[in-house]
Amino acid sequence: MSSEWPLWEIFIRGQHGLNHRHVGSLHAPDAEMAIRNARDVYTRRNEGVSIWAVKSNDIVASSPSEKGPLFEPSNSKVYRHPTFFDIPDEVGHM
């Protein structure tokens, strides 16, 4: 029985000036092959100008059960949004 190639997460920058975005994953024996395979699997139609490959095992993710404690605190801080403040029309654009 052969040992399975490790899983890599693939991130692609679609255009200059944009962030890399997660597009999916693939198996590859090493980083070089991960990039080559990502080229073939995820950019067959000019979808990218740059590829990042990260071993899936190296990704640290927040756990779904922490969703409350992690993200709820910001719910109550509505003043972080500019629309919280009423600025009179006479003041003009701000």
Added chain:
Amino acid sequence: MYAQLVQSEGGKSRAEMTPREIAFQERIDRGEKIEPKEWMPEGYRKTLIRQMGQHAHSEIVGQLPEGNWITRAPTLERKAILLAKVQDEAGHGLYLYSAAETLGVSRDELMEMLHSGKMKYSSIFNYPTLTWADMGAVGWLVDGAAIMNQVPLQRTSYGPYSRAMIRICKEESFHQRQGYDIMMKMCAGTPEQKAMAQDALNRFWYPSLMMFGPSDKDSVHSAQSMAWKIKMNTNDELRQKFVDQTVPQAKYLGLTVPDENLRWNEEKGGHDFSEPDWAEFFEVIAGNGPCNAERLGARVKAWDDGAWFRDGLMAHAGKQEERRAALRLAAE
């Protein structure tokens, strides 16, 4: 479609559900996506693995009938197009395998289940591709039927599956168009070429209708899958849509759909048509279609013959890693 007769697990009534299961169902009803690490009922997970696995296997095995014509395409351009189409199907298989793996099944396990016959692939790929016109019929009808099923699945509840389907759907319409384009050329050609196109339609019509699977309007499995939004329409709904879409396309080509019962039904706003031979369908699913042994044999051979290559690259990667570690140590 690419997933036929997928048995779903569950089928609990509301009263039998635990509070957790009720909360899960409510998330789905609200249109929320379920993501890999989140809690899900075991039946949901298992049914999805089955369905996505079967879908992925279909994409991969589906390369074989078309691969058959790559070296014999009539022009260099047709060859390049067919190659690109078949390469897309490899990509589709890979997106779907990766998505299935987020549910805790490994790629090797999925492969093993395909090779042992424990998991199926679509019945359609067990039919032979005898002439170049079959490349037209496959793109037009088989990819056409697949699209019917895949478009609604973009809204499926499982996040990775939905995202894979969105990518796939973006690529599929090229497949169907290149097939129809082949049919148009054949139908505008010599009488012999047009006869080949008609023959391809004759052979692929009913197997294409079988892709949607037998009627499931009374099936509990389907009802559960639909509640979980891993199945979006009944098989009959999709088949009807496919027939209604395809009949005018055949007419444009000047081809005859091989069904004497086919006619427009004003009342239902759709065509009446003959059911495919479901006995034949079950035979094909059971492994007794014209090409089952050949298709599965080709997959198993590719897997076995590639073992030294997969192992070799792993060994190489291991050595490179050791070398890098030694260098790091020396530098410290």
